[in-house]
Amino acid sequence: MLYRENGQFKTSYAADQQIFPILQDRVAIGVLLAIAFVVVPMFGSDYLFRAILIPFLILALAALGLNILVGYCGQISLGTGAFMAVGAYAAYNFLVRIDGMPLIAAMLLGGLCATVIGVLFGIPSLRIKGLYLAVATLAAQFFTDWAFLRIGWFTNNSTSGSVSVAGLNVFGLPIESAVAKYLFCLAVVCVFALGAKNLVRSAIGRQWMAIRDMDVAAAVIGIRPMYAKLTAFAVSSFIVGVAGVLWAFVHLGAWEPAAFSIDRSFQLLFMVIIGGLGSIMGAFFGAAFIIVLPILLDQVPQWFGIPLSTATTSHLVHMIFGALIVFFLIVEPHGLARLWSIGKQKLRLWPFPH
Amino acid sequence: MNPANLLLDVNGIEVIYNHVALVLKGVSLQVPEGRIVAILGGNGAGKTTTLRAISNLLKGERGEVTKGRIELEGERIEALSPSELVRRGVVQVMEGRHCFAHLTIEENLLAGAYTRKDKGEIAANLDKVYAYFPRLKTRRTSQAAYTSGGEQQMCAIGRALMSSPRMVLLDEPSMGLAPQIVEEVFEIVKDLNVKEKVSFLLAEQNTMVALRYSDFGYIVENGRIVMEGEARDLASNEDVKEFYLGLSGEGRKSFRDVKHYRRRKRWLS
Amino acid sequence: MMMDDMAAAAEAPAVGGRRIGDVILDLQNISLRFGGVKALTDISFNVREHEIRSIIGPNGAGKSSMLNVINGVYYPQEGRILFRGEERKKMEPHMAATQGIARTFQNIALFKGMSVLDNIMTGRNLKMKCNLLQMALYWGAVQKEEIAHRGKVEEIIDFLEIQSVRKTPVGQLPYGLQKRVELGRALAAEPSLLLLDEPMAGMNVEEKQDMCRFILDVNDQFGTTIVLIEHDMGVVMDISDRVVVLDYGKKIGDGAPDEVRNNEEVIRAYLGTSH
Amino acid sequence: MGFFLETLFGGLMAGMLYSLIALGFVLIYKASGVFNFAQGAMVLFAALAMARFAEWIPKWLGFDSLILANVLAFAAAMALMVVLAWVIERLCLSRLVNQEGITLLMATLGISYFLDGLGQTMFGNDIYSINVGMPKDPAMILESTFEGGLLLSKEDLVAAIIAAALVALLALFFQKTATGRALRAVADDHQAAQSIGIPLNRIWVIVWSVAGFAALVAGIIWGSKLGVQFSLSLVALKALPVVILGGLTSVPGAILGGLIIGVGEKLSEIYLGPFFGGGIEIWFAYVLALAFLLVRPQGLFGEKIIDRV
Amino acid sequence: QQANEQFFPLLVYRTGAYAPNGTPWANGKQDYVKYINATGGINGVKIAWEECETGYATDKGVECYERLKGKKSSLIDPQATGITFALTDKAPVDKIPLITLGYGLAASQDGGVFKWNFPLMGSYWTAADALIQHLGKKEGGLDKLKGKKIALVYHDSPFGKEPIPLLQKRAQMHGFELVLLPVTAPGVEQKATWLQVRQQRPDYTLLWGWGVMNSTALKEAVATGYPREKLFGVWWSGAEPDVKDVGANAKGYSALALNPHGTDSALIKDILKKVHDAGNGAGPRDEVGSVLYMRGLLIQMFATEAVRTAQAKFGAGKVMTGEQVRWGLENLNIDDKRIGELGLAGLIRPLKTTCTDHMGSTAVRLHTWDGSQWKMQADWYEADKAVIDPMVKEAADRYATEKQIKRRDPSDCNA
Ligand SMILES: Nc1ncnc2c1ncn2[C@@H]1O[C@H](COP(=O)(O)OP(=O)(O)OP(=O)(O)O)[C@@H](O)[C@H]1O
Ligand SMILES: Nc1ncnc2c1ncn2[C@@H]1O[C@H](COP(=O)(O)OP(=O)(O)OP(=O)(O)O)[C@@H](O)[C@H]1O
Ligand SMILES: [Mg+2]
Ligand SMILES: [Mg+2]
Secondary structure, three states, X not given: OOOOOOXXXXXXXXXXXXXXXXXXXXXXXXXXXXXHHHHHHHHOOHHHHHHHHHHHHHHHHHHHHHHHHHHHOOOOOOOXXXXXXXXXXXXXXXXXXXXXOOHXXXXXXXXXXXXXXXXXXXXXXXXXXXXXXXXHHHHHHHHHHHHHHHOHHHHXXXXXXXXXXXXXXXXXXXXXXHHHHHHHHHHHHHHHHHHHHHHHOOHHHHHHHHHHHOHHHHHHOOOOHHHHXXXXXXXXXXXXXXHHHHHHHHHHOEEOHHHHOHHXXXXXXXXXXXXXXXXXXXXXXXXXXXXXXXXXXXXXXXXXOOOOOHHHHHHHHHHHHHHHHHHHHHHOOXXXXXXXXXXXXXXXXXXXXX | OOXXXXXXXXXXXXXXXXXXXXXXXXXXXXXXXXXXXXXXXXOOOOHHHHHHHHHOOOHHHOEEEEEEEEEEOOEEOOOOOHHHHHHOOEEEEOXXXXXXXXXEHHHHHHHHOOOOOOHHHHHHHHHHHHHHOHHHHHOOXXXXXXXXXXXXXXXXXXXXXXXXXXXXXXXXXXXXOOHHHHHHHHHHHHHHHHHHOOEEEEEOOOHHHHHHHOOEEEEEEOOEEEEEEEHHHHHHOHHHHHHHOOEEOOEEOOHHHOOOOOXXXXXXX | OHHHHHHHHHHXXXXXXXXXXXXXXXXXXXXXXXOOEEEEEEEEEEXXXXXXXXXXXXXXXXXXXXXXXXXXXXXXXXXXXXXXXXEOOOOOHHHHHHOOEEEOOOOOOOOOOOEHHHHHHHHOHHHOOOXXXXXXXXXXXHHHHHHHHHHHHHHHHHHHOOHHHOOOEHHHOOHHHHHHHHHHHHHHOOOOEEEEEOOOOOOOHHHHHHHHHHHHHHHHHOOOEEEXXXXXXXXXXXXXXXXXXXXXXXXXXXXXXXXXXXXXXXXXXXXXXOX | OHHHHXXXXXXXXXXXXXXXXXXXHHHHHHHHOOOOOOHHHHHHHXXXXXXXXXXXXXXXXXXXXXXXXXXXXXXXXXXXXXXXXXXHHHHOHHHHOOOOHHHHHHXXXXXXXXXXXXXXXXXXXXXXXXXXXXXOOEEEEOOOOOOOOXXXXXXXXXXXXXXXXXXXXXXXXHOOOHHHHHHHHHHHOHHHHHHOOOOHHHHHHHHHHHHHXXXXXXXXXXXXXXXXXXXXXXXXXXXXXXHXXXXXXXXXXXXXXXXXXXXXXXXXXXXXXXXXXXXXXXXXXXXXXXXXXXXXXXXXXXXXXXXXX | OOOOEEEEXXXXXXXXXXXXXXXXXXXXXXXXXXXXXXXXXXXXXXXXXXXXXXXXXXXXXXXXXXXXXXXXXXXXXXXXXXXXXXXHHHHHHHOOOEEOOOOOOHHHHEOOOOOOEXXXXXXHHHHHHHHHHHHHHHHOOHHHHXXXXXXXXXXXXXXXXXXXXXXXXXXXXXXOEEEEEEEOOOOOOOHHHHHHHHHHOOXXXXXXXXXXXXXXXXXXXXXXXXXXXXXXXXXXXXXXHHHHOXXXXXXXXEEEEOXXXXXXXXXXXXXXXXXXXXXXXXXXXXXXXXXXXXXXXXXXXXXXXXXXXXXXXXXXXXXXXXXXXXXXXXXXXXXXXXXXXXXXXXXXXXXXXXXXXXXXXXXXXXXXXXXXXXXXXOOOEOOOHHHHHHHHHHHHHHXXXXXXXOOOOHHHHOO
């Protein structure tokens, strides 16, 4: 089947404003969803779910949230881990302190708490810009790290400061098996990805991007910088907070503040950049690149039966991974999502070179 | 043209941006030593791209020359770095000014002299530029970002002159300049051309002035050269008159009265 | 100079069949300094409804700064600004937009990462009313709103003849088209006062003619008041109703094009001899 | 009072050490607009090279002199850093001319991963020591003025002096000279800098080499303090609030920022920490930096952020 | 890995910030497995193994666990507190026991709640208890601690915070003042902490660190002139990497020695002969016998002993499942005779686990750095059951309610 737009005339603006205006794309995404929801659960192994797909989905969700802030609104954040942690610990408290709290409600409330903290630490963005803003978000990062370790109330006075949850269920269905966890994450991610996509393609999304590209000009055409920036912080930290809940509840089960350390913040930022700033799809590409690639690289020597020591393998993985980051940036500085769309553009022209 | 004193020879170049957008579709042009050559054409014709291809600044725009040759005095220069080209005397004034925002006007100018090592020469050049653009002298200590658009344009031109070039690629030098400064800029061009034998290749929208001051002109449309000739001949060509000079049979038409429907350009059939 | 001004105001010419209305914007004794640099010194002039008011002057005269003062990017140290008769206190730039003032910029200030369509859509931002949650769901009202505004924007796109590049990221467009998109973005706000800072720089005659046509049409059809900065004297003289001339931050002339063209001081400071 | 002075002193010394690392960031940022995420990895790499060369060279050449070993190791490590700078420019930066800062930041992350792997492969991942004869014992001063005297870490003092000297040297080298101007031009606009003949590749090799030199000095000082091990690359994180507070483009800013953060951290931990349950110095540093930034968004000495239409 | 091989996953960290500590540990584990295989396996069952690099990161550890789980892992040593937390939930589901020798959750000693966790030989509570007892002994009786000031310089993480409740309890009991000084991970900057030590002048300081934090603490102690003789570390702060780089300056510093070290034992001699001389050593030869190497060795020794015990019940010469190994771990009985057979005569204390006690032994000694090597002290300490047991019980009960798990029925013990 040739990948062509020709002949697909859009007769209404509604048709043109669809998320996937091209028929082939719609088919492809449908097939992808069918595979993700039906085929993968049938054939996937425990390892695939627990070690690869679940973390991938959750971190992709977090990256998606971060992408709204960094990619769409242009506000650099190194506090993603903090907002995840706020989501996770808040949801934990709702769950243990309120009897019969449903998981989904706890999750959304966790997200809301993250929103509040996100907006709070977003306020300096009205004055501080660019890399300098990183300080505000780093303050959030280290402050929450510290608070969750030191303030016993947050951890329900657990002696070590590590907490855990058990017996998760949604509408009475237990979220225990790998498949159930995977499907739950997948569903949440799909819903949020759709919501995020909707936001970025409507007025607020354009406001964010306008602020990102040129804030003075945006103000001149009537966009309130404060509103745009703070909504970006709010929406972003909400999604990130929900991702934090999933990470803690569904993926780890038991966690300590270190699960949301600065390393996590950096990791997510890198996902967003390598995946493609300002692209919902980019969050998924980025998460795949940063999470899945090292795992695969790690196993390559084994597949080929190359006898390498653990340390050597690990060093090589580091080097190859680093080199690949640079390589992909050279090929396409705007990230994998852009690479993808250029690929599609070429496909559209194919077999003619231009 | 006499190939013996050919300074720059661009031969059938194609340029592709981002691996997908073919923008120049075989552009050839020549600049003989000591001449002023103009590239004219509408928005998006490919003038800037041509200049970038010559000065090797395409890479940063993710563009590349995929076909054709570019020669400076018979030597291929596609592989040379932009700075090497400046060292050989080819300097470009970029479209849209591109002053160093955080540097003062004077620092901008001095940065332009990076390739010159002779202190005396640099000082002399600086004086020359200030003499050309007295406005810059009054603003010499302001950061470039806080000067007016026209001042920045002067700064960009002055900065290029600081490297004592043999050949200048001027991209829309008149943009944003007040009319009498435009005249002055072209007087400067003429002056340098005559006195110091500097060659110019200029991309310009202000066709009237450009043709008045240049020796030879190329007209680019859609990534192709559609017409070329001595400046005088071009200026008297009917099409050029209508589309680039805004003159019709009975002289200049008022901007208030332009028709809503216009004749199609002959070469766009 | 005050005399000039009053004379010009008294005449209130009705050019080309359009009715020039009352004073919509009145600037009184504006002075603006940046540290030691005096960008504007005691400048007064007014703009009437429906007219095309040009500001000319040599480089660095303070023209762009004047526009920045009008729409609140700069706040003058001295002087009064009256918009529709009301004196304006210190204001944020986005408030000017809510009052119906739109503008284009000398150094193109488009949103580089966005497509042409999205750029122009941002211009309609103030007219969109849906809330965040509705947008996240993208149902009913939001979709209707988007489509309605899209319709308006497409009209502008048609008007400016940029249909073919609708989905292109503006960063990749050639300079001239970017200028056009910027005009489109300003128009999308359906402003009552439109400030244009050198909209025709970097265009050839043909394109300038197009641009003039756009400006005149906007002025005609929507009755938009326009303040125009331009260095092409042909354009200025042909299409403006009144012209202010600035030099080194001071006003040196004000009046109908012909008047200004023959003003000795203006000729000396700006036009040179040839015009 | 005596204890307060000691704390103050400790803070100043710690701050000086942060400055040393911050310096590397500032140099590269100033000269190319790149926030070099790999600075920490470079510190580790340089320190590893130094430690291992000091161990290997005497073995290879068969001599037994600590001083000579250190001198040769320093030379070899520096040479390695220059080669590294060259390779980075060739394979990475030169292909990313005119790209946005964030892309370049990401590229430096790639470099950082690569260096981590390479360093550990080449030099091993155990703890190594650098012995450049730093005095370890504390000194007591002003014993007559204060009861118990004032404790002064000689090691810190030496480190602080070296750091200060290095900073002064670099400030001198980069300020006002033609190269300095060219660097700032490059940071503003890669393409325009190229268009007027500034050779990006040379500039970048120079800057990365100098940053490599700063990394080497920082690596030696921190390495002789902490032992050369992977954790050295983590000290880069400590320099983050310092660079931002001082202003990303300012060499003196790195120093002042370091001192403020160092002192602020120590004083807060000691005098405020007990009320919060301790461990506050890490976030306090950021809150401190944030407070300064709210007043000066471009950092103490950073170049004013230009937003003009 | 063949059908008739017992599979041991080896989670290790040989790179990154904790590599200097992780490497000898990992080598010890590996060497012991190789040694067992070289001596004919466990009743003829060879051990298959695979290493997986965690870099001390929890998510990487979980990934490793999931990856190796599929290969029929029968027991796992997560080698990091964070990973242990994450795996504690997964182990019961996957039926894979966790050995957390000397680390992990203190409460997991209670086998009634933590059916799958085995903090053999000691937890942070027993460690802290032993240290306090040692200090009491130095002072000439625990009651002499009254009015003394003891500081805890700890890694600000669950690992570092675990001993606090016990120390608080002891402080209450004996009337000493406890000063808590957290150090932010990774612990490369401790100036403020040690200035506080200098200000407060505690009589003793306990060090609860890991990795670079330990050597930095020692260096700062030197720089602030705090006597090393008054500084006592947990067993994660008392290995060669912690003092190596401080050298003679650390002389006098003591730390708990969870395990013996040195190359004198029969076991080590045998390993050197059968593994290293055969060219199979995992690491350099001179690392054999170092503190953390020995700890890895012991962990693997208990693992094989558990399999052996299980085989005694479920069939010698068979591959044991996770559940069977769990039973073995719960019924370990390493008496002096067995210790002799294992080649460690006189070097470790007997260890006997039960259904309710998953620790088996809390005996521990201290060793002191003499400037060039660790010197073992003579006295053994055992945690005071009267202090520890109620705490364990309470914590375990709390965990059980939180997790909605019921205490194991005594009948479950015999299964
Ligand atoms: N960086 C880029 N990426 C993709 N396409 C580009 C890029 N730069 C220019 N183009 C495309 O190349 C074509 C030629 O552009 P160019 O800038 O050379 O025109 P120009 O003749 O200089 O126009 P103008 O007079 O408006 O400056 C245009 O269609 C433009 O869209
Ligand atoms: N933000 C600012 N800070 C300092 N000086 C400024 C600032 N903005 C403008 N100026 C100065 O004020 C003067 C007027 O600038 P303005 O941009 O208004 O000129 P202009 O008339 O638009 O000129 P041009 O035709 O060249 O665009 C100039 O000398 C400029 O350098
Ligand atoms: Mg152009
Ligand atoms: Mg202007």
